Amino acid sequence: MLKIENINVGYDGTAVLHAINAQFEPGTLTALVGPNGTGKSSLLKAMAGLIPSKGVVRLGDLALNSAGRLSSIAYMPQDTGAQSSLTVLEVVLLGRLRSLGLRVGDDIRAQAVAALQRFRLEGFQDRAIGALSGGQRQLVFLSQSLFRGPDVLLLDEPTAALDLRHQLIVLERIKETCRTSGMIAVAAMHDLTLAARFADRIVFLHDGQVAADGPPADVLTPQILEQVYRVAAEVQLGPSGTLHVSPVRALSDISAG
Amino acid sequence: MTTTTNGATSRLSFASRRLMWLIAASLLLAIATLADILIGPAFLNVFDVLGALVNPSGTSDPMVVTIVHAIRLPMTLMALIVGASLGIAGVQMQTILGNPLASPYTLGFSAAAGFGAAITILFGLQLPLIPQMTVPIAAFAAASVACLMVYGLAHIRGVTAEVMVLAGIATLFLFQSLQSLVQYLAAPEVLQEIVFWLFGSMLKASWFSVWVSGSILALSLALLIPDMWKLTALRLGDERAASLGVHVPRLRRRVFFIVSLLTAGAVAFVGTIGFVGLVAPHLARMLVGEDQRILIPASAVFGGLLMVGASIASKLLSPGAVVPVGIVTALVGVPFLFALILTGKRRHW
Numbered sequence: 263m264l265k266i267e268n269i270n271v272g273y274d275g276t277a278v279l280h281a282i283n284a285q286f287e288p289g290t291l292t293a294l295v296g297p298n299g300t301g302k303s304s305l306l307k308a309m310a311g312l313i314p315s316k317g318v319v320r321l322g323d324l325a326l327n328s329a330g331r332l333s334s335i336a337y338m339p340q341d342t343g344a345q346s347s348l349t350v351l352e353v354v355l356l357g358r359l360r361s362l363g364l365r366v367g368d369d370i371r372a373q374a375v376a377a378l379q380r381f382r383l384e385g386f387q388d389r390a391i392g393a394l395s396g397g398q399r400q401l402v403f404l405s406q407s408l409f410r411g412p413d414v415l416l417l418d419e420p421t422a423a424l425d426l427r428h429q430l431i432v433l434e435r436i437k438e439t440c441r442t443s444g445m446i447a448v449a450a451m452h453d454l455t456l457a458a459r460f461a462d463r464i465v466f467l468h469d470g471q472v473a474a475d476g477p478p479a480d481v482l483t484p485q486i487l488e489q490v491y492r493v494a495a496e497v498q499l500g501p502s503g504t505l506h507v508s509p510v511r512a513l514s515d516i517s518a519g
Numbered sequence: 520m521t522t523t524t525n526g527a528t529s530r531l532s533f534a535s536r537r538l539m540w541l542i543a544a545s546l547l548l549a550i551a552t553l554a555d556i557l558i559g560p561a562f563l564n565v566f567d568v569l570g571a572l573v574n575p576s577g578t579s580d581p582m583v584v585t586i587v588h589a590i591r592l593p594m595t596l597m598a599l600i601v602g603a604s605l606g607i608a609g610v611q612m613q614t615i616l617g618n619p620l621a622s623p624y625t626l627g628f629s630a631a632a633g634f635g636a637a638i639t640i641l642f643g644l645q646l647p648l649i650p651q652m653t654v655p656i657a658a659f660a661a662a663s664v665a666c667l668m669v670y671g672l673a674h675i676r677g678v679t680a681e682v683m684v685l686a687g688i689a690t691l692f693l694f695q696s697l698q699s700l701v702q703y704l705a706a707p708e709v710l711q712e713i714v715f716w717l718f719g720s721m722l723k724a725s726w727f728s729v730w731v732s733g734s735i736l737a738l739s740l741a742l743l744i745p746d747m748w749k750l751t752a753l754r755l756g757d758e759r760a761a762s763l764g765v766h767v768p769r770l771r772r773r774v775f776f777i778v779s780l781l782t783a784g785a786v787a788f789v790g791t792i793g794f795v796g797l798v799a800p801h802l803a804r805m806l807v808g809e810d811q812r813i814l815i816p817a818s819a820v821f822g823g824l825l826m827v828g829a830s831i832a833s834k835l836l837s838p839g840a841v842v843p844v845g846i847v848t849a850l851v852g853v854p855f856l857f858a859l860i861l862t863g864k865r866r867h868w
Contacts, residue, residue, distance in 0.1 A: 337762040346754040348809045362748045388533040
């Protein structure tokens with residue numbers, strides 16, 4: 263179990279997150295949703311120990327300091343493109359940066375290739391990461407994150423800028439890994455229908471606070487969407503049994519929201 | 520090489536190809552190094568030079584032994600060391616600043632070294648006991664001041680690539696202006712001496728400079744080796760590197776000081792040498808990729824190759840004389856670079 267207690271984050275004296283509390287069960291995927299600028303990325307970075315924060319991150323009974331977070335929690339940033347000519351295999355190997363020496367052993371290399379094989383990317387191992395499509399690149403970075411074998415994987419908009427097929431592949435792989443390894447995954451997302459389809463729980467952030475937290479069917483309601491996003495929206499159960507969110511109209515101008 | 524689904528075969532051929540490039544470049548460097556020793560304005564017989572190299576006591580003409588051991592060997596070794604130092608300094612500048620145009624020049628260290636040397640020459644300053652070391656020590660000290668200026672600014676505003684580049688460019692312009700001022704004030708004969716120093720020439724090399732610059736190079740390499748994977752990770756961007764456990768500001772600060780040391784150690788004795796620190800890393804990166812375990816040695820080898828090649832060209836351009844090597848580094852390097860840009864397929868930036 264991962265618990266975050268009273269997480270506070272501020273930039274230049276301005277508070278961004280106020281006393282965030284939540285807990286995440288092993289083997290589950292939680293979607294972190296909310297309007298732009300509401301603090302989703304900051305919360306993930308604070309949980310990963312990448313930015314200064316107040317509060318406690320507890321994994322099991324152990325309160326993690328920054329170093330502990332960096333070793334137990336993997337963080338996958340938003341894909342902003344990669345111009346590097348590092349090869350795909352090198353990128354995956356970097357997932358275990360701390361255990362790499364001047365010579366990379368055959369065993370660790372074989373494990374990196376196996377991590378790529380999970381995503382059918384082994385044929386790309388000598389290709390430059392910068393030469394791949396956005397979807398392929400995202401799968402490579404996901405392979406890197408999973409190659410670390412983390413207890414917790416935090417993902418910042420893992421499906422942003424991906425086509426429909428790659429959105430499904432990425433989320434299916436994350437979900438599958440959670441199920442098979444007991445990994446805890448928390449993903450910041452904007453697509454509420456995708457969140458409803460894949461996440462076991464959805465946490466709504468609004469103005470740096472948790473506005474709602476629960477299973478998709480409980481929290482994806484027109485009332486919560488209106489409160490958090492200031493939109494009128496329809497939530498319907500689709501033929502495949504998943505919820506579909508359709509925004510209808512904005513209730514006020516952007517500055518008011 | 521084609522990518523295959525057979526991981527082992529593909530991996531082997533890719534690793535082999537990179538190693539092959541490094542070995543080929545090293546062999547070429549060894550040949551160029553020998554050629555540089557064999558060529559010189561004294562027009563010595565090639566076999567006499569080889570004899571003096573291999574068996575000095577068996578060489579009948581002591582003049583040949585003196586020329587080879589006291590002049591040519593230190594000059595060639597210095598070219599190797601300066602080239603390797605600038606190659607490594609360049610690749611690390613490009614890595615920590617995330618900028619393909621970065622080089623040891625970018626942060627103004629070379630300009631500062633030039634200013635330190637110029638002002639010493641202008642005022643005819645001489646250190647007691649070691650007067651011949653006055654100019655190198657002044658150049659080294661001025662480069663260190665530039666390093667502290669850039670670091671001081673970056674320390675106040677945050678050790679980011681953008682802040683360091685801006686602080687470095689400001690420092691570069693400051694010391695270039697000061698250099699110009701010193702040249703403007705200098706009498707014609709002093710000006711000639713300053714300009715000769717600024718050109719960069721291996722004629723200033725000595726066994727002492729070889730030992731000092733060589734030791735700095737060895738020390739810098741020893742300091743960089745533990746951070747090779749972290750530097751590789753930095754090519755994915757600050758945020759990704761941090762998410763992999765790299766303390767980016769600390770790494771940037773540490774490598775910044777190593778680059779300062781390398782650059783100052785290289786230019787203090789032989790003067791400012793341009794182009795090598797910019798181009799050698801690109802040549803290396805195009806051929807061996809970005810894994811720093813092989814990129815660092817490859818940048819050193821290509822830096823050495825460019826410098827030794829320029830040293831050979833500087834002797835051949837004007838038979839009987841040695842043109843300052845700093846003038847010809849670009850002339851030698853540009854054809855290399857153009858050839859690789861035109862034929863290279865790998866994406867490198």
